[in-house]
Amino acid sequence: MLELSHVTKRYAGVAALENCDLSVASGETTVLIGPSGCGKSTILRLMIGLQLPDAGNIRFAGQPLEPAKLPALRQRMGYVLQDGGLFPHLSARDNTTLMAEHLGWSSQRIASRIEDLAELTHFPFDGLDRFPLQLSGGQQQRVSLMRALMLDPEVLLLDEPLGALDPMIRFELQNDLREIFSRLRKTVVMVTHDLGEAAFFGDTIVLLRDGRIVQKGTLREMLRTPADEFVTRFIQAQRAPLEAMEQQP
């Protein structure tokens, strides 16, 4: 569905992504993980064309991402940011329906779609007419997800969608999200820095470091046959605090 080949991206001369090959399978959830600055968000931004690669090319559903085709191709992708990126001057409903209105959908079609989405994302109906600033962080992310899903895109790109939420809401939304992914059977690419979250969602986990893919596979594979020392250390670092506590009498 999405394919990066030999992609390099530099910011002010520093490589954020170095000669990267990555193929995202259709209908699967792929999670990009790694320490800060490893290039995981850059991959997502390249996929939706917010940034153009310095070298290499990116294909979406077989078509190369070209600037002229971007607006049309983006309508086939949904994009969710860490802090939602909701437009403060539009209500939750208008944020969600903005693109559909712009494309001239009938009001009937819009109404029925938003009803389905509110149900799917467990967003309360009476919140639809509130402005983003009047919603909690978790509700804002549900609106952001509704907006991304409005046009029923083939691909869903999520950049740390739960990163700014407190743990309880995060847990609740994690479950909701996984349920949504499995019901919709969409191609999902998600960025996170949390290994537990990666394992929870990911059919495939891609571990990055310094702009390169270190290992791609399931968490189990990474545990059994780590590609190098870094994989083991990365997994260990995230597991350590809980295990240390469990070992105490």
Place this chain on the structure above:
Amino acid sequence: MSLRLRLAAGLMLAVGLLLVAGESRPDPRAIMVGSKNFTEGVVLGELVRALASTETPAEHRQALGGTRLVFNALVSGEIDVYAEYTGTLTHEILAQQQPESREEIREILAESGLRMSESLGFRDNFALGMRKDLAERLGIRRVSDLRAHPDLVVRFGTEFMERGDGWPGLKRHYSLPQQDVLGVEHDLAYRGMAAGGVDLTDLYTTDAEITYYDLLTLEDDLDYFPSYEALLLYRAELAETQPAALQAMLRLEGQIDEAEMIAMNARVKLEGVQENVVAADFLRNELGVDVDARETLRSERFFRYTGQHLALVASSLSAAILVAVPLGIAAARRPRLAQVILGVVGVAQTIPALALLVFMIPLFGIGAGPAVVALFLYSLLPIVRNTHTGLTGIPLPLRESAEALGLSSRARLRLIEAPLAAPSILAGIKTAAVINVGAATLGALIGAGGYGQPILTGIRLDDMGLILEGAVPAALLAIGVQGLFEWAERAVVPAGIRPQARD
């Protein structure tokens, strides 16, 4: 720019231009009389207008400005006639050609399509004057006596400061040592003399103030000042196009003696009678010509000035909105272009409003036209800058979210960026509007009318009531405009980004 804003600005522009058009020459056959910005000039202008109006419609653009401005307006045909003085012609207007005789003056004027009348019958010479008590104390009677008193506080009319036949030449001719020499409005210099802050000023020998303030006219003992015979300068084609009206105007030749002129000046400046009434009385008594004249009512003047002022503000501001908002958008989209755009409109803003008005005259003549252009340029910067700031200040995640949705660049501007930048853009327009209302009072300096007119006339006649007649409505209008835009803010700024949305 939202459609509503564009519509509102367009409508305002249309109304403004209509109002401006209504203010300009209503009748192409009308004789347009001009005058320089001092009382005698205005009185003579009124006399000419009244005489011309016995034959054809005639209008008087009062107190347009200094010599250069009014003469150029005559050359370019914006006015048909005004009163001038021989000394000013030979030593200022035609100083480069150095004409020796009247005949020579006529020849030079004819090259510009102008003619001059015979003398109106009196001289109004430049002279220096000081309070009699001070002059007596210092023992000053003649200009050359001034050499012994280098510490005098000297305040000259602005024009006298600069003119070839004014202070620079006088200083050389008499080797005068005074250092504390500044230019002020001619009429304010008199008040300075009376109050005691000013020791020496320039006089016009027909000024009513000479007797009123008990001033001594210093003897020009080294014959510096030329003779200034009053006469009319007019466009040559009047002889063909308006022979009867020209004939009527030229009836003034030789009719006004110095005492009569001083008396007329005194009635205007000291008794507060309006110039048109003074002129009508003179015509009735001396020439047996009956013309209609009555004092204009305060309410009449108020409506006229308000109409003119609103026209200046509405047309210049709306044109500025239509141009500045797209410029601000272009600047926000292209950072390199932004430096150029912000630089250019910034420079326009640094030019003092008064200077900007004067710069417009060679390009657009006098009247409402150049004033509108100057005010337009003056209104650009706040709007461009606030539009630019409003758009570039939108958080990156929001701009990228709009892009990621697949909206085209134009749709992003219309649906996302313009509404988010609306508070800033509107604040810029509000600033521009308030500045504009204030700066428009300067339009009166170049014949654009508005609330500046009574202020200028009030300064000229030392009439605080007249000054307030312009200053108070101008201030109220500025407050009203501010209120209007605050109301518009509520209508235009989306509810979600108003401060109270965060509940």
